[in-house]
Amino acid sequence: MTAPANTAALAEVQDLPEAEAAKAVKDSRPLRLITCGSVDDGKSTLIGRLLWDTKAVKEDQAAALSRDSGKQNDLGLPDFALLLDGLQAEREQGITIDVAYRYFSTDRRSFIVADTPGHEQYTRNMATGASTADLAVLLVDARAGLLEQTRRHATIASLMGIKQFVLAVNKFDLVSYDKSVFDRISHEFKELALSLGVRQITAIPMSALKGENVVYGASTIMPWYDGPTLVQALELATIRTATAGGFRLPVQRVSRPGESFRGYQGTVAGGSIKPGDSVAILPSGMVANVKQIVTFDLVRNAAVAGDAITLVLDRQVDVSRGDMIASLDGQPMTGLGFDAQLVALQPGGIEPGKRYWLKAGSRRQRVVVQPVSQLELSSGKWKPHAETLAMNAIGKVRLSFDELAVFDTYEQNRATGAFILIDPDTNNTVAGGMVTAKRSDLGGIHREGERVLLSLPADLAEELMASEAFAARRDDVDIRRISGQRSNEIFETPD
Numbered sequence: 001m002t003a004p005a006n007t008a009a010l011a012e013v014q015d016l017p018e019a020e021a022a023k024a025v026k027d028s029r030p031l032r033l034i035t036c037g038s039v040d041d042g043k044s045t046l047i048g049r050l051l052w053d054t055k056a057v058k059e060d061q062a063a064a065l066s067r068d069s070g071k072q073n074d075l076g077l078p079d080f081a082l083l084l085d086g087l088q089a090e091r092e093q094g095i096t097i098d099v100a101y102r103y104f105s106t107d108r109r110s111f112i113v114a115d116t117p118g119h120e121q122y123t124r125n126m127a128t129g130a131s132t133a134d135l136a137v138l139l140v141d142a143r144a145g146l147l148e149q150t151r152r153h154a155t156i157a158s159l160m161g162i163k164q165f166v167l168a169v170n171k172f173d174l175v176s177y178d179k180s181v182f183d184r185i186s187h188e189f190k191e192l193a194l195s196l197g198v199r200q201i202t203a204i205p206m207s208a209l210k211g212e213n214v215v216y217g218a219s220t221i222m223p224w225y226d227g228p229t230l231v232q233a234l235e236l237a238t239i240r241t242a243t244a245g246g247f248r249l250p251v252q253r254v255s256r257p258g259e260s261f262r263g264y265q266g267t268v269a270g271g272s273i274k275p276g277d278s279v280a281i282l283p284s285g286m287v288a289n290v291k292q293i294v295t296f297d298l299v300r301n302a303a304v305a306g307d308a309i310t311l312v313l314d315r316q317v318d319v320s321r322g323d324m325i326a327s328l329d330g331q332p333m334t335g336l337g338f339d340a341q342l343v344a345l346q347p348g349g350i351e352p353g354k355r356y357w358l359k360a361g362s363r364r365q366r367v368v369v370q371p372v373s374q375l376e377l378s379s380g381k382w383k384p385h386a387e388t389l390a391m392n393a394i395g396k397v398r399l400s401f402d403e404l405a406v407f408d409t410y411e412q413n414r415a416t417g418a419f420i421l422i423d424p425d426t427n428n429t430v431a432g433g434m435v436t437a438k439r440s441d442l443g444g445i446h447r448e449g450e451r452v453l454l455s456l457p458a459d460l461a462e463e464l465m466a467s468e469a470f471a472a473r474r475d476d477v478d479i480r481r482i483s484g485q486r487s488n489e490i491f492e493t494p495d
C-alpha cells in the first residue's frame with residue numbers, strides 16, 4: 001500500500017467525535033509512551049515508522065538513512081529500524097541495548113517514546129522507561145502471539161502504574177490479515193491485562209513495515225477492523241497526573257550564601273506552593289511557613305511540580321539534604337517499615353536480610369529487604385515465601401529502616417514513591433522499586449554497636465523516658481522519638 005500524504009491522514013484523525021478531539025487538542029503536555037515486546041517483534045521498525053510517517057525524521061537524517069543503509073526493505077523503503085540505531089554497540093550486535101527517547105508529534109499532541117529493549121537481561125531498562133510513561137505499547141508478532149517476555153513486560157508496566165495499554169499485533173501482513181488471528185491474540189491479551197488490573201486496552205492489527213494502522217489506516221486491506229490506528233489511540237490516551245497529593249520538595253541542597261539568607265533547594269516533586277503556606281519538614285516533623293520562593297533569577301508567587309526552586313522559610317529550622325519539605329495537609333508517610341514491590345536487576349538477585357543502600361531522590365538510607373512473595377509470570381500469581389529474588393524477578397518485599405524514612409505510595413506520587421537499591425559492596429544498582437504501603441510497625445528496635453536504639457512515637461517515647469525502668473538502662477538504650485507521630489495515629493494507620 002502506498003501511504004497517503006501526511007495531511008490526508010490527519011484529516012482522517014480529525015473525524016473523531018468533537019468532544020474527544022477538543023480534549024486532545026487542549027492537552028499541551030506530551031504523552032509519554034514505552035514500546036516493549038520480545039526480540040524481533042518489530043519495535044524499532046514501528047518507532048521508525050511512527051517517526052517517518054509523522055514527518056519527525058529531519059531531511060538530513062532521511063537522506064543519511066537512504067545513503068547509509070544501502071539496506072532497503074522489500075518495499076523499497078529505508079530500513080526504519082536504522083533510524084533508531086543511535087548506539088554503536090547496537091549496530092555491532094544488531095540489538096537494542098539501552099533506553100532511547102524519541103520525539104514526534106501530530107497536530108493534536110506531541111509524544112515522547114522510550115524504546116526499551118526486548119532482551120531478558122535488559123528488564124532494568126524496561127523498568128526505567130516504564131517509570132515515567134503514561135501508556136505502554138506492547139508489540140507481539142502476529143505469528144507467535146503472546147510470549148513469556150510479553151507477559152513480563154506487561155507486568156512490569158502495570159507495576160509501574162501504567163494503566164493504558166495498546167497491544168500492537170504486528171507483522172499482520174505475514175498472517176494474511178486474518179481476523180481470527182487478531183481475535184485470538186487480542187482476547188488472550190485482554191485476559192492478561194485484566195488480571196493485572198489494566199482496563200484501558202486497545203488492540204490494533206498492524207504492519208509496522210508497511211505502515212498499516214500505524215499513522216495511516218488500512219481499511220481496504222482489513223475491512224473487518226474498525227478501530228483506531230496507533231496514532232489515533234495515542235492521541236486519545238490520557239496523561240496521568242504524576243501527583244494527586246500535596247506539596248513535596250525533596251531537599252537537594254541547603255543554600256547559605258550569606259548570614260541573612262538560608263534557602264532549601266530542590267525540584268518540586270508534587271503539588272504546588274505559595275508564600276504563606278505552612279509546611280512540615282520531614283522526618284523531623286518541624287513546622288514552618290513559606291516566606292519566599294526563588295528561582296534562578298526571580299522571586300515567584302507560586303511553584304508547581306517540576307519547578308526547580310529555592311524555598312525560604314519564616315523561621316530557623318533544622319533542614320538538611322535528603323529531608324522532605326511537604327504541605328502540612330496531606331503529608332507523606334513517615335516510618336521505619338514499608339511494603340514495596342521491586343524488580344531485581346543484577347545476576348546476584350536480592351538477598352534477604354542484607355543491608356542495602358536505598359536511594360530515593362536526594363536521600364540515601366540503609367535498609368534491610370525481606371522478600372515476601374514473588375510473581376510467577378506464567379500464571380500471574382504471587383507465590384509466597386520467596387527467599388532470594390533472582391535477577392529479573394518481581395517481588396513483594398518489606399523494607400526496614402534504622403532511621404525514619406519518608407515516602408508516598410508510588411500510586412500517589414511517582415517521584416516520592418520510587419527508589420533504587422544499591423549494593424554497598426559493589427556499588428551496583430540491584431533493584432528498582434515502588435513503595436506500596438506503610439507498615440504499621442510500632443517504631444523499631446535496632447542495635448548500633450553496644451547500644452540498643454528504640455524508635456517510638458513521641459508520646460510513648462516520653463512515657464518510657466520518664467519511667468524508672470529506663471533510668472536504669474540509660475547507658476545502653478537510646479530512645480528516639482518519631483516526631484509528630486503519636487501512638488494512636490500509628491495504630492489507626494491501615495496497613
Ligand SMILES: Nc1nc2c(ncn2[C@@H]2O[C@H](COP(=O)(O)OP(=O)(O)OP(=O)(O)O)[C@@H](O)[C@H]2O)c(=O)[nH]1
Pocket residue numbers: 038039040041042043044045046073081094095096117118119170171172173174206207208209210
Ligand atoms: N513482514 C513484516 N516484517 C516486519 C514488520 N515489522 C518488523 N518486521 C521485521 O522484523 C524484523 C525485526 O524488526 P525490529 O524492528 O528490528 O525488531 P525489534 O523488536 O526492534 O528487535 P530488537 O531491537 O532486536 O529488540 C526486521 O527484519 C523487520 O524488518 C512487519 O510489520 N511486517
